Amino acid sequence: MKDKNWIEIVKKQTELRHFGSMAIRKAQKGEHISAQEIDLLFRAAYAREAVTPGQLAVAMGVRKTVISRLVEQLAAKQYIEKEPVKTDKRSYKLRVxxxxxxxxDRMYYYYLNPLYVLKEGMGEDRFEELFELIFEANQILAEEQTKEKE
Known part of the structure; x- marks a missing residue:
């Protein structure tokens, strides 16, 4: 075996999964919107300008087919609109x-509450430090995934 301490890495992976399941809330029972739909809706809402499905696929780390399905579901609920791109008739941007x-407005606090609790419990500085480390870790893993695809 390459790594003699693999059991410790497995324990860390377990902690990471546990953190993710507590920090990212699932849709409440009876909700008519999924966690992935919420993620897409939030991202489209806080973007400075209308976003394309391709941009969302990269940002969310999912395939374009997943984005297409989510867009159709959100459009059917009238939460987003597709705006055709004038220079390319096949392309469109999304607007909330x-x-x-x-x-x-109705649901954001429920989904973000674990992060508010974390921020309050850790304090502003440690909370920001945590997310700086998460950002750095995401960049490292994204670079590795890019290498693997080449």
């Missing part, structure tokens, strides 16, 4: 509708 903004 007024109904979508109401839905975000």
């Amino acid at each position: 509708t007024d109904e979508g903004k109401k839905e975000i």
Whole structure:
């Protein structure tokens, strides 16, 4: 075996999964919107300008087919609109509708509450440090995935 301390790495992976399951809430029972739909809706809402499905696929780390399915579901609920790109008739950008903004206002606290609790419990500085480390870790892993695809 390459790594004699693999059991310690497995324990860390378990902690990471546990953290993820506590920090990222699933949709409440009876909700009519999934966690992935919420993620896409939040990302489209806080983008400075309308986003493309390709941009969302990269940002969310999923395939474009997943984005297409989510877009169709959110459009059917009238939470987002597709705006055609004038220079390319096959392309479109996404815009959150007024109904979508109401839905975000209705549910954001439930989904973000674990992070508010974490921030309060850790304090501002340690909370920011945690997310700086997470950002750095995500960059390292993204670079490795890019290498593997080449």
